[in-house]
Amino acid sequence: MGIAAxxxxxxxxxxxxxxxxxxxxxxxxxxxxxxxxxxxLFNRLTGRYVTVSNYPGTTVEVSRGRSRLLGDEFExxxxxxxxxxxxxxxxxxxxxxxxxxxTPRAVVHVVDAKNLDRMLGLTxxxxxxxxxxVLALNMADEARDLGIRIDVKRLEEAIGVxxxxxxxxxxxxxxxxxxxxxxxxxVASKAEVDYGPTIExxxxxxxxxxxxxxxxxxxxxxxxxxxxxxxxRARLRRTGGDxxxxxxxxxxxxxxxxxxxxxxxxxxxxxxxxVDCLLAEAVTFPPERRTGVAEWxxxxxxxxxxxxxxxxxxxxxxxxxxxxxxxxxxxxxxLEGTVFEGYVNPWVNGVLDALVPWQVVRDLFGGxxxxxxxxxxxxxxxxxxxxxxxxxxxxxxxDSGYLPRLAMLIDRVFKKIGLNGRAVIPMALGFxxxxxxxxxxxxxxxxxxxxxxxxxxxLAIPCSAQMGVxxxxxxxxxxxxxxxxxxxxxxxxxxxxxxxxxxxxxxPRFYMELPPLRFPRPVNVLVxxxxxxxxxxxxxxxxxxxxSVFIWIGNVTGLFEWVVGVVRFPVRALGxxxxxxxxxxxxxxxxxxxxxxxxxxxxxxxxxGNQLAVAAVTLTLFLPCIAQLLVMKKEQGxxxxxxxxxxxxxxxxxxGFLLNGVLVLTGVQL
Amino acid sequence: MRCDFCGNxxxxxxxxxxxxxxxxxxxxxxxxxxxCGYEMPRETRLVxxxxxxxxxxxxxxxx
Numbered sequence: 095m096g097i098a099a100x101x102x103x104x105x106x107x108x109x110x111x112x113x114x115x116x117x118x119x120x121x122x123x124x125x126x127x128x129x130x131x132x133x134x135l136f137n138r139l140t141g142r143y144v145t146v147s148n149y150p151g152t153t154v155e156v157s158r159g160r161s162r163l164l165g166d167e168f169e170x171x172x173x174x175x176x177x178x179x180x181x182x183x184x185x186x187x188x189x190x191x192x193x194x195x196x197t198p199r200a201v202v203h204v205v206d207a208k209n210l211d212r213m214l215g216l217t218x219x220x221x222x223x224x225x226x227x228v229l230a231l232n233m234a235d236e237a238r239d240l241g242i243r244i245d246v247k248r249l250e251e252a253i254g255v256x257x258x259x260x261x262x263x264x265x266x267x268x269x270x271x272x273x274x275x276x277x278x279x280x281v282a283s284k285a286e287v288d289y290g291p292t293i294e295x296x297x298x299x300x301x302x303x304x305x306x307x308x309x310x311x312x313x314x315x316x317x318x319x320x321x322x323x324x325x326x327r328a329r330l331r332r333t334g335g336d337x338x339x340x341x342x343x344x345x346x347x348x349x350x351x352x353x354x355x356x357x358x359x360x361x362x363x364x365x366x367x368x369v370d371c372l373l374a375e376a377v378t379f380p381p382e383r384r385t386g387v388a389e390w391x392x393x394x395x396x397x398x399x400x401x402x403x404x405x406x407x408x409x410x411x412x413x414x415x416x417x418x419x420x421x422x423x424x425x426x427x428x429l430e431g432t433v434f435e436g437y438v439n440p441w442v443n444g445v446l447d448a449l450v451p452w453q454v455v456r457d458l459f460g461g462x463x464x465x466x467x468x469x470x471x472x473x474x475x476x477x478x479x480x481x482x483x484x485x486x487x488x489x490x491x492x493d494s495g496y497l498p499r500l501a502m503l504i505d506r507v508f509k510k511i512g513l514n515g516r517a518v519i520p521m522a523l524g525f526x527x528x529x530x531x532x533x534x535x536x537x538x539x540x541x542x543x544x545x546x547x548x549x550x551x552x553l554a555i556p557c558s559a560q561m562g563v564x565x566x567x568x569x570x571x572x573x574x575x576x577x578x579x580x581x582x583x584x585x586x587x588x589x590x591x592x593x594x595x596x597x598x599x600x601x602p603r604f605y606m607e608l609p610p611l612r613f614p615r616p617v618n619v620l621v622x623x624x625x626x627x628x629x630x631x632x633x634x635x636x637x638x639x640x641x642s643v644f645i646w647i648g649n650v651t652g653l654f655e656w657v658v659g660v661v662r663f664p665v666r667a668l669g670x671x672x673x674x675x676x677x678x679x680x681x682x683x684x685x686x687x688x689x690x691x692x693x694x695x696x697x698x699x700x701x702x703g704n705q706l707a708v709a710a711v712t713l714t715l716f717l718p719c720i721a722q723l724l725v726m727k728k729e730q731g732x733x734x735x736x737x738x739x740x741x742x743x744x745x746x747x748x749x750g751f752l753l754n755g756v757l758v759l760t761g762v763q764l
Numbered sequence: 765m766r767c768d769f770c771g772n773x774x775x776x777x778x779x780x781x782x783x784x785x786x787x788x789x790x791x792x793x794x795x796x797x798x799x800c801g802y803e804m805p806r807e808t809r810l811v812x813x814x815x816x817x818x819x820x821x822x823x824x825x826x827x
Contacts, residue, residue: 129774267809492768522769544782608770621811622768622804629794629805 120167121196122275125189125220126204127213128175131232134262136172139163139272154188155237157171161273162448169195177597179219179314180358182323187325193225194309200223200275201260207237207244207259210377215362215370217253222286224311226278227255230271234259241380248376277491281614286313290365293357296320298351305333321358322344364737373475391610392499403505408496412487413565414575421483422566430475439660442466458646469642472690482627488558493614497522502608507587517547524555529722531555542597545734548726549593550720553742554586559634559686567693573679574707577753581711585749634686641683641691654679664747668708669754671700677709684719704757712750717743765795769802 120141124132140159149156154174161168173192174185181187193201205213205219211229220227231237231244251372253625256274260267289297300316307315307329318326319342331339346357353360396402442464446456460467491497503519508518524531528551535547556564568575648654661675670676673695681688692709695701701709717739718726726735757764766775774797794803807815 213814259780495771497769498771519769523802621807625811629809 095403095736120169121198122161122164122168122200122202123173123192123196123601124170124174124202124204125193125216127177127216130204130213130512131260131262132172132175132204133157133564135202135230135232135260137168138262138265139170147643149188151190153202154185156188163268164275166506168199171198178216178362179223179310180323181325190325191222193220197308200228200278201227201230202230202271202275204230204232204260204262207234208240208242210242210244211369211373213567215365216255217255218287218365218368218372221253221255221318222311224280225312226276226280228271228278229253229255230260230262230267231257232260235261235264241628243378243609245376245378249372252372252375274275287361287364287368289317290362290511292349292352292419293317293320293360293364296345297356299345300342301307303334303345304330307333317361320349321344321361323334340669348529355612379398388513388605392608395496396502397501397612398503405500405503408491412491413484413561414569414572416487416576417480417562418565418569419484421480421562422569425479425483426476426566426693429479430471434471439467439471454650457649458643461644463649465639465641465642465646468645470635471626472687473631474636476566476690476693477559477563477638477686478631480566481559481630482623484558484562484565485623485626485630486619487654489619489626490614492622493612493618495609498608499611499616508590511542517543517550520547520551521555523549524576525558528552528555528557528718529725532722532725535729544729546590546593546597548730549738549741550586550590552722552726552738553589553715553745554582556582557719558687559684559690560714562712563686563689563693567689567696568706568710571703571706571764574670574703574710577707577764578710578714581749581753582714585715585745589745634684637684638687641680641687644683668712668747668750669694669758670709673700674705674709678713678716681713681716685713685716688713688716704754704762707764708750708754708757709752712746715742715746715749717746767797767800767802768799768804770797 113471124136124139126132134158136157139161145158146158147158148154156174157172159170163169164170171192173189176186176189178186179190181190201220205217217227217229231246231250234244238245244259246257246259254536256278257272258274275324290295297313297316300319301312304312304319306312312317315326315329319330327339327342330342345433350357394406418713439460443456444458450456450459457464459465462468470497501522504521505518520531520535531551532548535544535551550736564578568578592689645654648657658679660673661678662672665672665675665678674692677688677695679688679690680691691709692701692706694715696706717723723735723739726738729735730738767774796803797804
């Protein structure tokens with residue numbers, strides 16, 4: 095943001111700032127999905143004097159500027175990305191609010207000409223809303239290079255709005271676009287979508303209830319009300335009172351009862367069908383380039399009957415064999431057993447003994463819990479090789495395009511337990527880093543969805559480091575690994591289902607575009623793994639060193655022994671040896687640090703297969719790390735963050751206790 | 765750059781816009797896809813240097 099814009103924003107108290115009195119009759123709104131070239135077009139149309147401000151009450155930015163090309167009386171607005179008139183994210187809500195509130199002279203819908211099938215749905219909705227619309231087919235050069243032929247005239251006739259080819263980055267088509275912006279008028283009903291007899295009947299009934307209002311057409315408002323749009327409902331309550339809302343609710347419930355799916359599903363299908371007709375009429379695509387095998391494999395990976403066995407193979411080969419056996423077995427044995435235990439630690443202790451006369455200082459760097467002998471050893475010799483191999487496996491999956499397909503597969507399970515399908519994205523991210531994933535939960539629709547997702551992330555989604563170390567720990571005990579996976583998945587499903595029922599809400603809605611499935615490129619895998627390892631090492635090493643310092647302070651003051659003594663009681667209740675109390679104490683700092691502590695105990699032969707399973711389950715379900723706790727506080731406030739943590743801690747110990755009890759009673763040896 | 769999750773292509777400027785509301789103020793050293801929210805570690809200077817060097821070599825060979 096420029097200095098002038100900053101002063102202007104301060105002067106207007108952070109409200110959307112405009113250059114002088116903005117005249118609604120000369121306002122031009124640029125709308126469209128993210129990354130279609132809206133900002134490039136906005137920059138072309140405006141110039142240097144642009145203000146960027148948050149939309150009131152949100153963190154969503156809106157850019158405004160006087161138009162250099164249209165004339166100074168025109169104000170151009172660059173709106174946040176939107177996919178549909180029925181908003182899901184805050185950005186979409188703001189974009190729609192601008193469409194309604196700003197009463198624009200013209201609305202330019204910018205679309206990516208290469209992906210018209212995904213873009214024209216919004217065009218139809220905007221046209222149906224009666225907005226003065228111009229359709230800009232941006233990136234027209236790239237579409238042409240790909241062999242996509244668009245008959246602009248036919249498209250214009252079919253939708254009933256002016257259509258212009260543009261290349262915003264070069265300014266191509268700008269003169270024609272400006273001409274159309276000057277001439278455009280609100281469209282007639284030519285572009286109305288046919289929603290089928292049941293919904294059309296309902297639309298007509300709702301239209302009789304809603305009163306005329308500026309902004310969206312009565313038909314669009316009726317469709318949005320039928321789809322359950324909260325803002326439109328609130329608007330109706332303001333203008334028509336509770337009676338009107340009740341009337342609409344009755345129409346919605348009778349219509350819903352006559353349909354086999356939710357109304358918004360049928361409405362979206364009708365729009366998609368109309369888009370397909372438009373494409374068939376006005377667009378010629380090059381011959382399909384996707385190979386049959388890739389398409390078949392893509393479907394195979396998403397269908398529950400075939401996708402779940404494929405997932406089991408991926409977990410077995412990629413995680414169990416590669417991360418567990420190779421990373422945690424071969425690499426850690428060599429680095430920890432040979433390099434650190436054989437050379438580094440004896441050398442560090444020898445140097446300290448020779449140079450430092452004070453035991454207390456020697457303990458800070460060496461000995462049992464020293465920064466070098468514990469902190470660096472855990473980070474370099476235990477966590478890094480395991481996390482490194484995990485990152486290789488993860489990068490291969492990521493580069494192949496498997497992850498979004500996995501998200502679609504998991505989405506089916508999510509829907510069954512009543513969660514929002516969009517929660518798949520933060521959950522998938524949680525396997526990388528729970529802290530970042532907690533922040534991503536803000537993309538979820540409601541507070542209810544966010545609360546459930548944050549709880550599940552804190553409870554049952556292990557981050558990459560923790561999962562890597564636990565896989566390494568259980569690599570020699572396949573049955574213990576199976577019990578761990580089963581119990582953690584079970585806790586996830588049970589807690590998720592219960593939480594979704596305790597906090598009832600709207601049925602989930604999830605849509606995701608799938609990139610093509612492809613063979614992973616070795617260079618990409620190498621770069622991704624290296625980048626992640628550098629990032630992880632930079633983050634984890636200082637924390638591990640800090641933990642060693644805290645332990646040292648605890649040892650010096652006697653606090654460490656006292657706390658370990660207290661933690662011993664719940665640890666004994668889990669059927670674990672007293673020494674495991676230290677690992678759990680480490681776990682309060684970082685869960686992977688705690689898992690590395692268990693790894694040490696296992697190396698010393700102190701844990702049986704059963705104890706490994708119980709300890710791994712309890713530590714996986716354990717408290718979130720400090721960074722995650724701080725983000726939870728930021729997202730939910732202290733009360734909710736502490737309540738979530740207390741719940742998670744209780745569940746971790748109760749599940750661990752029950753698992754130990756079951757194993758003891760049944761006499762099973764893992 | 766390309767999102768590793770949804771395959772969406774975007775420039776780092778757009779990614780910074782998606783991070784505007786974040787509490788870590790960019791301290792995480794990650795790039796966030798403005799489309800789906802997926803976060804990827806930012807490329808290290810070494811990787812960027814190698815990429816630039818390869819691009820320059822490619823340009824020279826084309827001339």
